[in-house]
Amino acid sequence: MPTIEENRQNWTNYSWPQQGNEWSGFWGGTEFLWWGTLFPRIHAFVPTETILEIGPGYGRVTTYLKDLCKRLIVVDVTEDCIQACQQQFAANSHITYYVNDGKSLEMIPAESIDFVISHDSLVHAERDVIEAYLSQMSRILKPNGVGFLQHSHVGAIPPLFRSVPPLRKRLARIWRAESMTARLFQQYCEKADLQCVSQEIINRATKYPLPHDCFSLFARKHSVWARPNRVFTNVLFSYEALYLTKLASLYAASSFEERYRLLHLQ
Template sequence: MPTIEENQQTWDKSYEWEQQGDEWSSAWGGAEAQWVGSILPRIHAFIPTGTILEIAPGFGRWTNYLRKSCDRLIVVDLSEKCIKACQQRFANDSHIEYHVNDGRSLAMIPDNSIDFVFSFDSLVHAEADVLETYLAQLATKLKPNGLGFIHHSNLGQYQPALSLIEQIPSEMRAEIVNKVLLEPTRWRAGSMTARLFVNYCDRVGLKCIGQELVNWENESLLIDSFSLFTPKNSIWSRNNHVLENLGFMQEAAANKKRSHVYSIENKQVGS
């Protein structure tokens, strides 16, 4: 159960950020290969655009690409260390605005101002109440035809199994099941699910229009969801299309293979 305080402690204090988060892209062959091969194909219809809000940018792994896809970029993170790192990294970009928040509030964002809200590889560590709070605020922050793409935990789908396992004495648990189910939780939020995301949208006048449930690293459980949403009366509103994709890491492996030939990441100066 990662709490906001634990996230704060981890990302603001204990985590070293030696490669600015690029270390998490190694399965894809680097951040550039992951962006071009796995993120952009999922959001290409929504960018470039006017104003993007990125929630939880860390040291700017995706900010580095989002900044080239909008007139204005607002980034909000609960870690002051992360926001300072982004300010330094993108010091030449006058169109980026930075905010440290409390892990919940978007009060600094004007209503009706956001064309596209994005978060990737961050809110998987946020419990359901955090997602609910962010969505309630995004309902007023998005423009009438705005869109959102948020990567969050679906681990709660396996909660009944997790609860059963928690009843097994811990010494036996380590032996028997940690490797099967508990280890693969990867610090995902156990209370959050793709279904809850749909409900939270419905409650506040948003419509969830697409969800891709995926596995992560070498796991064979759909522990994550990429959820797409829009105001319920927007021109993009439609029934939710759901895809269960257990081949997500095969996609990563294909990206990696290709990146040896096509990536110019290590040759770019100042990126």
């Protein structure tokens, strides 16, 4: 059960060998992660005026978000991550950066955010962190603002299954929060006067198909986006990523880099 301080230390000490893009190998690269998985799920809400990204890491998704808004705010618990983003996006004057305590969004003005997103970061956050962030969303979101957060669903896996050594080893390797579930997320939304409008429960491996993550979409109670929650357990999510990996081997820009270099040397 990673604490906020453990998360801070872990990502401060992590070497970031490919600036976070190493975590996109499951999709064949970050460009296929974005265009094949993330953008199709959020395209209804962007471009927009102001986006808040929680947990940008070294900016692999920030790279795309910055071009979809007039103002981008990034918040991370790890100072090294914020510094890396500041260096990478130094030419983009519309980005504001904050190091927070892992729970607080007090620096964000009321009703200032059109879209909030967190991908592959809050999966390491336990239930107290998710509840704390959601408790502030009805304040910072504009009346028709929307949030898209990826979080852990490991708490819904029966303890008996979690104790099986191969699965236990995998869960330890991906370092998911064990107290969080999709149902808890919905309850925290209700408590914060938010409406959870959809939840896609996913798995990130074909060998162990037990879903352990969730994409949760939410809005303010009286938003134009508000509706009864729709929950979908997508047991084929890992195959979606494998399909994108195959496409990446054919079409990804990186697969043509050497040829491009040789052409420009002639």
